[in-house]
Amino acid sequence: MKAIVATRYGSPEVFRLEEIPSPVPADDEILVRVRATTVSAAHSMMRQGRPLVGRLFTGLRRPRQAVPSTEFAGRVEAVGPAVTSFSPGDEVFGETGIRAGCAAEYVCVREGGALSIMPFNLSATAAAAIVDGGSTSLYFLRDKAKLRPGHRVLINGASGSVGTAAVQLARHLGADVTGVCSAANLDLVRALGADDVIDYTAEDFTEGDRRYDIVFDTVGKSSFARCRRILEAGGVYLTTVPSFAIYPQMLLTSRIGDKRAVIAAAGLRRDEEKTQGLIMLKGLLEEKLIIPVVDRTYPLAQIAEAHRYVDTGRKKGSVVLTVEES
Numbered sequence: 001m002k003a004i005v006a007t008r009y010g011s012p013e014v015f016r017l018e019e020i021p022s023p024v025p026a027d028d029e030i031l032v033r034v035r036a037t038t039v040s041a042a043h044s045m046m047r048q049g050r051p052l053v054g055r056l057f058t059g060l061r062r063p064r065q066a067v068p069s070t071e072f073a074g075r076v077e078a079v080g081p082a083v084t085s086f087s088p089g090d091e092v093f094g095e096t097g098i099r100a101g102c103a104a105e106y107v108c109v110r111e112g113g114a115l116s117i118m119p120f121n122l123s124a125t126a127a128a129a130i131v132d133g134g135s136t137s138l139y140f141l142r143d144k145a146k147l148r149p150g151h152r153v154l155i156n157g158a159s160g161s162v163g164t165a166a167v168q169l170a171r172h173l174g175a176d177v178t179g180v181c182s183a184a185n186l187d188l189v190r191a192l193g194a195d196d197v198i199d200y201t202a203e204d205f206t207e208g209d210r211r212y213d214i215v216f217d218t219v220g221k222s223s224f225a226r227c228r229r230i231l232e233a234g235g236v237y238l239t240t241v242p243s244f245a246i247y248p249q250m251l252l253t254s255r256i257g258d259k260r261a262v263i264a265a266a267g268l269r270r271d272e273e274k275t276q277g278l279i280m281l282k283g284l285l286e287e288k289l290i291i292p293v294v295d296r297t298y299p300l301a302q303i304a305e306a307h308r309y310v311d312t313g314r315k316k317g318s319v320v321l322t323v324e325e326s
């Protein structure tokens with residue numbers, strides 16, 4: 001099969017399109033014909049092997065998994081003899097986590113892995129696009145922040161992959177949502193359902209008078225120290241991006257004070273939990289209560305281009321790689 005391969009960390013030029021053996025499903029595995037995968041900010045960090053601590057998961061000196069990308073949407077091509085819940089021909093979407101392997105014509109996934117039947121009304125491109133942002137936002141807002149109807153929620157980085165999903169999910173869960181983005185993305189974030197928008201190039205949201213029950217920084221551009229004053233008593237500050245300060249702050253605020261700091265890693269959850277999230281997203285997508293935001297699509301062979309674009313830090317929603325039938 002055709003696959004993208006990287007055997008060292010580095011710039012987007014590490015990727016090569018190669019012919020490699022197709023994976024063969026084990027007894028409890030599903031062979032998926034990948035139609036779309038993504039390039040995300042997290043994939044860029046995995047490509048670079050940064051931060052270095054991430055290499056504990058991805059390989060110390062070189063990538064442990066040569067084929068990159070962690071989300072997929074496609075068709076079940078074959079199943080192992082012990083598989084009962086999926087059949088050849090099913091359209092599925094999901095994620096492979098640190099096993100990666102999705103930037104290829106085929107990937108094998110355990111039946112109990114993080115996957116679900118695809119929303120009937122989405123293309124593979126749109127389905128792949130929502131997996132990372134949707135799962136991550138659901139986990140942070142519903143499970144970590146315990147968002148309740150009526151909560152005031154601020155989403156920083158509202159135009160990114162996690163942010164565009166977070167704005168919509170927070171709205172769906174009944175919050176009053178403020179989205180923070182640059183001027184160019186204000187209309188997009190409003191259209192996704194934000195009640196209020198703040199242009200971060202013109203206004204520092206940490207200096208304002210408004211108070212929030214939840215501040216979710218999806219791009220790690222703020223800090224708990226700066227956001228503490230805009231949190232209500234009992235409020236939660238969440239970030240997706242690790243920093244030296246956030247771990248001791250999380251420990252301390254879990255014991256002292258009435259404002260909490262939280263960092264979490266959606267990718268390290270159990271597969272069963274991820275699957276439950278995907279099933280919930282499927283329902284919301286089919287009812288058009290949320291929509292995927294696709295910025296650009298590239299053919300698989302142009303993965304380096306896609307990474308270069310993601311590296312600008314300016315993408316809106318998701319960047320998708322399409323895998324053509326050969």
Ligand SMILES: NC(=O)c1ccc[n+]([C@@H]2O[C@H](COP(=O)([O-])OP(=O)(O)OC[C@H]3O[C@@H](n4cnc5c(N)ncnc54)[C@H](OP(=O)(O)O)[C@@H]3O)[C@@H](O)[C@H]2O)c1
Pocket residue numbers: 040041042045132133136156157158159160161162163180181182183184185200218219220221239240241264265266267310313314315316317
């Ligand atoms: N912890 C976890 O479980 C987890 C899960 C998923 C992702 N992540 C991490 O979360 C981060 C975000 O991922 P992503 O895919 O959503 O990122 P992304 O889509 O690449 O983010 C790009 C967006 O960020 C906006 N942005 C850039 N600087 C900003 C600023 N100072 N203030 C507000 N918005 C700004 C950009 O808008 P402008 O062009 O308008 O500036 C752009 O639309 C990554 O570091 C990723 O590794 C963590």
